[in-house]
Amino acid sequence: MAKMAAAMVESGEDAFRKIFKFYKRRNPPPDFSDVIDFSRGVPSDKIVPAKLDPSAVSDVEAAQVGLQPVRDWRAYSLQGYPGFIFISNPFLLGSQPSWVRQCLKTYPQKPNICNLDMHMSPTETQDIWGKSVHVLGSPSKTREPKTLLEKLRWVTLGYHYNWDTKTYSANHHTPFPADLHSLSSQVTAACGFPGFNAEAGILNYYRSDSSLGIHVDESELDHSRPLLSFSFGQSAIFLLGGICRQDPPTAMYMHSGDMMVMSGQSRLLYHAVPRILPPPQGHSSVEMEGCSPVSSLQDGSVVEPVTEEDWAVCSSYIQSSRVNVTVRQVLGPGQSFPETPSSHKRTDAGPTAGYHEGPGGEDQGKRKRSSSCGSDDATET
Numbered sequence: 001m002a003k004m005a006a007a008m009v010e011s012g013e014d015a016f017r018k019i020f021k022f023y024k025r026r027n028p029p030p031d032f033s034d035v036i037d038f039s040r041g042v043p044s045d046k047i048v049p050a051k052l053d054p055s056a057v058s059d060v061e062a063a064q065v066g067l068q069p070v071r072d073w074r075a076y077s078l079q080g081y082p083g084f085i086f087i088s089n090p091f092l093l094g095s096q097p098s099w100v101r102q103c104l105k106t107y108p109q110k111p112n113i114c115n116l117d118m119h120m121s122p123t124e125t126q127d128i129w130g131k132s133v134h135v136l137g138s139p140s141k142t143r144e145p146k147t148l149l150e151k152l153r154w155v156t157l158g159y160h161y162n163w164d165t166k167t168y169s170a171n172h173h174t175p176f177p178a179d180l181h182s183l184s185s186q187v188t189a190a191c192g193f194p195g196f197n198a199e200a201g202i203l204n205y206y207r208s209d210s211s212l213g214i215h216v217d218e219s220e221l222d223h224s225r226p227l228l229s230f231s232f233g234q235s236a237i238f239l240l241g242g243i244c245r246q247d248p249p250t251a252m253y254m255h256s257g258d259m260m261v262m263s264g265q266s267r268l269l270y271h272a273v274p275r276i277l278p279p280p281q282g283h284s285s286v287e288m289e290g291c292s293p294v295s296s297l298q299d300g301s302v303v304e305p306v307t308e309e310d311w312a313v314c315s316s317y318i319q320s321s322r323v324n325v326t327v328r329q330v331l332g333p334g335q336s337f338p339e340t341p342s343s344h345k346r347t348d349a350g351p352t353a354g355y356h357e358g359p360g361g362e363d364q365g366k367r368k369r370s371s372s373c374g375s376d377d378a379t380e381t
């Protein structure tokens with residue numbers, strides 16, 4: 001990576017964009033040998049164990065959201081990225097299925113908003129799961145048209161992100177799911193952020209050929225609060241760049257169950273997902289080592305166990321898909337939205353950056369990005 005990145009910087013090109021294209025390439029497939037794999041977690045000069053606060057979350061509280069005791073988490077920091085924490089699948093064996101079911105069956109439901117609502121009526125999008133599962137159960141691979149579940153690209157929670165204005169607003173809000181709020185509170189508390197308040201969520205649903213364009217998440221009004229990311233299903237390549245659009249990024253795998261915390265100086269770094277990876281051969285990827293729903297759930301668990309029928313649908317879905325959940329605190333303590341939603345709109349932003357770059361990503365909308373690094377934003381494709 002170092003050599004490739006250096007060459008690109010020298011040539012004055014947009015190193016992030018080049019590396020994005022490098023990992024997105026299908027023919028020939030790229031060399032993945034520079035991609036950091038935290039699951040093989042051998043600390044190196046670049047990868048250092050992160051200090052967590054195990055006393056912030058009791059073992060019972062952790063188990064209630066489906067997590068291992070914090071002292072058992074494998075959490076890492078990356079040299080050069082202060083505030084970035086990678087937690088290698090801290091879920092208890094058998095607890096991921098419940099969260100996957102929430103992402104596929106529960107969170108797409110009203111009052112949450114999804115991409116299908118952009119061009120369909122509320123009654124049409126009322127029961128995405130119910131309208132899809134009987135069809136998904138049938139074997140025909142070439143079935144047309146696609147089910148609503150297969151057409152699902154994004155869901156927003158809490159303060160609903162407006163893809164056109166790139167803002168949240170006071171009057172565009174529905175209750176944030178209590179279970180995901182609780183999971184987010186435990187993870188952030190363990191990472192040294194007590195009092196994190198999950199207010200907005202964006203779920204992205206990726207197929208094998210999807211990608212996520214280079215962007216910064218800056219629409220939240222308080223950037224001192226961390227951004228949290230959970231991934232389920234197929235693995236992906238995640239690129240973590242710098243504060244400037246052209247800074248060369250570091251590539252890492254995100255596997256099912258992995259979490260990221262972007263905080264402090266890493267809160268506003270450019271990032272992207274150039275590639276979703278096929279399941280390892282001979283492995284149904286998201287068997288996810290004991291991810292079958294055998295869980296003996298903790299008393300007081302915030303998530304219900306998954307039924308066999310639901311798991312049949314979920315497991316087949318995530319064998320060829322990835323779901324990413326990002327959770328954001330929008331407002332600082334005591335903060336409120338400005339009087340007029342437009343009064344905090346940035347005027348120094350460059351051209352819009354593509355969000356999903358993959359086929360079928362049009363519904364994903366656009367997110368405008370600005371930069372303190374000069375006019376380099378103009379290079380977005």
Ligand code: OGA
Pocket residue numbers: 202204212217229231238254271272273324326
């Ligand atoms: C996002 C995001 C990354 C991912 O939704 O803002 O950066 O891993 N997602 O899907």
Ligand code: MN
Pocket residue numbers: 215216217271326
């Ligand atoms: Mn993001």
